[in-house]
Amino acid sequence: MELVNILKGIELFHGLSDEQLARLAAISHLETYPADALIFSQGSPGDKMYVIARGEIEVRFKDHQGVAHSAIYLGAGQLFGEMALLDQGERSASVIAVQDGTEVYAISSRDFLALCQADPALGFIMMRNMALDLSFKLRHRNLDPATGL
């Protein structure tokens, strides 16, 4: 399937025109991971965000005592790695591919911000959609007893 059509089914890109989707597709790079592969590690610098096209990933973090916890699984259509892109901090957790052949689209921070500056309407829609996604994740976290809240 053409990448623009794949992007249309992802909430992050909802509201963008075909032309805007094509510009995003041009800066999106497909990465494929085997099961148990590390996509990025907690504490590393974050210069990309990712959208899951196929498969599933697990988000793990180490607490102050160094004990590892599994925080959440994310599947098709979900966004991860966006926090470091927004606040330019270190990765707050590690991300591991769960299923063999997990496919993600990686978008570099530099390319994404340049695109937002060149097309502010695209930037507004993307930032709004990212805020909605973070809001949904917060609602999930509030409802999930596994988070310990």
Add this chain to the structure above:
Amino acid sequence: MIYKVSYVVIGGEYPGSIRNETERPQVGSIVQIGRVKFEVMEVQEIIPPRDDFQFLHATVRPIKPANGH
């Protein structure tokens, strides 16, 4: 319609999941989160739908003993 579903596991022993589904999850249906299978106990809408997207919260429970958690 695309269903963005927040799966939360009863008891808090296992982490939940968020993912897009092409079909609305039903009570009694089976979902796999990570390497564990779960039964859907309850499904509710948590925020209003937006165009082609519907936002759901599903409560699930494990249907067999977990391995590796």
